[in-house]
Structures are given as structure tokens and as C-alpha cells.
Amino acid sequence: MRPIAIVGAGMMGNVHARSYRTIDETSPLSIVDPVGSRAKVISDKYRAIAASFDEILADDEIEIVDICTPTFTHRDLVVRALEAGKHVFCEKPVALKIEDAVAMDKAAKKSGRVFMVGHVVRFFPQYIKVRELASSGDVGEIVMARLYRGGSFPSHGIDNWFADITKSGGVFIDLSIHDFDFLRKLLGPVRTVEARSVELSSTVKKPSFDHGMAILRFESGALAHIEGSWAEPADMPVGFGTSYEFIGTKGMITNSYERETTLRLQTSIDGKPLYSQENPILNDPYTEELKSFILSIEEGKEVPVSCEEATESLRVALAANLSARLLRPVELSEVS
Numbered sequence: 001m002r003p004i005a006i007v008g009a010g011m012m013g014n015v016h017a018r019s020y021r022t023i024d025e026t027s028p029l030s031i032v033d034p035v036g037s038r039a040k041v042i043s044d045k046y047r048a049i050a051a052s053f054d055e056i057l058a059d060d061e062i063e064i065v066d067i068c069t070p071t072f073t074h075r076d077l078v079v080r081a082l083e084a085g086k087h088v089f090c091e092k093p094v095a096l097k098i099e100d101a102v103a104m105d106k107a108a109k110k111s112g113r114v115f116m117v118g119h120v121v122r123f124f125p126q127y128i129k130v131r132e133l134a135s136s137g138d139v140g141e142i143v144m145a146r147l148y149r150g151g152s153f154p155s156h157g158i159d160n161w162f163a164d165i166t167k168s169g170g171v172f173i174d175l176s177i178h179d180f181d182f183l184r185k186l187l188g189p190v191r192t193v194e195a196r197s198v199e200l201s202s203t204v205k206k207p208s209f210d211h212g213m214a215i216l217r218f219e220s221g222a223l224a225h226i227e228g229s230w231a232e233p234a235d236m237p238v239g240f241g242t243s244y245e246f247i248g249t250k251g252m253i254t255n256s257y258e259r260e261t262t263l264r265l266q267t268s269i270d271g272k273p274l275y276s277q278e279n280p281i282l283n284d285p286y287t288e289e290l291k292s293f294i295l296s297i298e299e300g301k302e303v304p305v306s307c308e309e310a311t312e313s314l315r316v317a318l319a320a321n322l323s324a325r326l327l328r329p330v331e332l333s334e335v336s
């Protein structure tokens, strides 16, 4: 593996460092974080060298930069890394505004380097299965979907940045964007979004959208109901969960996943039940995602999640925020 620098030694920086070490135990890894104690955890655990952002940009040996910093910092760091000639991976959401995402895409195209955004849900086994079943035609055309993703408030964020809607974008942009992105990939472009959100948490410093519900109408005519939550109680035995139902013209696919449990996928095709179990630990989606990014660099392949696609997923999340604010349906064309 080529030398890599991870920028941001928080929750995702740790996840990515673990994945890179799974892919390759020995290749050089650098870590950048202004908080020295955070960088040290990754240096010690994953044999990484602590460095500054300017140092890694100036180091010609480092070809790949992986941005795992709070969302409001993405544009500046991604553009600078691309301009320095690095291949760049950036955690989702790509940015908080369309204009920022467009600037990042422009910088990537100008640099000729590989740029991928971390919409990792596409690499989770239970979501891969949905795309396989949908494209095989077994469940017919998917016309309805219901997805949930939620847990307690992400209080691990440095300086409580998730609680500041100007830094995280709130629950639609930070969390439900996973489902918006997956649904766009599965069902095509979204036409309108109608959403509501409530601020439930009293433990955060600043107001934040804590629980949101959005109804997406797709160009295809399909309808999806997405709920995202940061409003569940903290310190519960199960910290985070997702579930879905996809209803096709010939069958349905359902799944409910709670951390540390086996995935159970139940499908009914033409009235015949189908049941499968998978162990997500055997197939870590973050490692698969980063492997696919490295493969795109090695083999000159298209990245599985481009900046344009991430920008369209952001547009859906922004439409949800706008709809929740205006209390009316919002056309995607209204969000620029």
C-alpha cells in the first residue's frame, strides 16, 4: 500500500487507521491532528507518525490523504490536499453546502487525482444484498421503502461540534444522508422531499436537529420514508441501530440491525419466504470501502462514490432541512 496520511484522529480517524492496518500491516501511515493526545492514540496503536498538515502536503512520499475531520473543515482540507497533488478520500457528508461540494469536485477534476467520498452504507453487507436482490429482478420493481437509522446524540465529537448545526448540518445532513445516498443509488433521482424535525436533546450546548423524518418522492414514482435520530437515550445496551423495508412489485426485503448482533435478512419473493444470516464482522464495510478507494488509484478505475454523487445526496439532505424549516414539500430543483 502507498504511504497514507489520515487527517483527524477522532472516531473516524481511528476506524480508518484500523482499516489501513488490516489492509497492510507495515506501509507508512501518518496522522495529523492539532490535539496531540488524539494523534498519539493512533500513533501508538497503529504505528503511525504524527505530523502537521503542511508537513504531509510537502512530503512527496505521501500520495494519499484521508480526511476524517469535522464536516465544516472538509472543503478547505480537501482542496488543499488535491492542489498539493494527493489522491483524497473524504468522510461523508462531503460538505455542508452545494457550493463547497462543487468547489471540491472542480479541484479534483483540475488535479487529475482520485477523489472519493465515504458513503460507507453502500459497503454494508445488508445493503449490498438489497442492491443484488433489486437488480436480479427477484423482488420486481421497488416502489416503497422505509428506513431508520439512529442512536443517542454523538457526544464524542471534539468541542461538541455535532451539536452546532452550522458545523454538522444536523441529523439529516450528518446521519440520514447515509440513507438518502443509498436510496438515490438504488432508486434514482429524487424529485421532492417533505420533512419534519424536532429538537429533543437538552444535554447539548447549542440547538441541533435531533430527530427527523423525511418522505422522498423519486422521479420513478417510488416513495420512501426515512427517519434519523440522535434522540435515543445514551448508555443503552444497544447504542445504534438501523432497519429497513423495501417493497417491490414481486416481493419484500426487511432487515433490522443492532450493533454486535448477526444480520438477519428476511425476504419474501412471490410469497416464498427467504431467510439469511450474515456476520458483519467478517466483512468490515469501512475496510472494504477503503480497499475500493485504493484499487481505484492502483487500477485507474472510477471511484464507487464520486463527488458528484455525494453532492446529489447532500442536496436531498439540504432539501429535508429546508422542508422542515418551511413546513412544506421542497423540490430538489429549489436547492442550489
Ligand SMILES: NC(=O)c1ccc[n+]([C@@H]2O[C@H](COP(=O)([O-])OP(=O)(O)OC[C@H]3O[C@@H](n4cnc5c(N)ncnc54)[C@H](O)[C@@H]3O)[C@@H](O)[C@H]2O)c1
Binding pocket: 007, 008, 009, 010, 011, 012, 013, 032, 033, 034, 035, 038, 053, 068, 069, 070, 071, 073, 091, 092, 093, 118, 120, 156, 157, 158, 161, 174
Ligand atoms: N462514515 C461514517 O459512518 C461516519 C461516522 C461518524 C462520523 N463520520 C464523519 O466523519 C467526520 C469526522 O467525524 P468524527 O466522529 O471522527 O469526529 P471527531 O470529533 O471524533 O474527530 C474529529 C477529529 O478531527 C480533528 N480536527 C479538527 N480540525 C482539524 C484540522 N483542521 N486538521 C486536523 N485535524 C482536525 C479533531 O481534533 C478531532 O480529533 C465527520 O465528517 C463525520 O460526519 C462518518
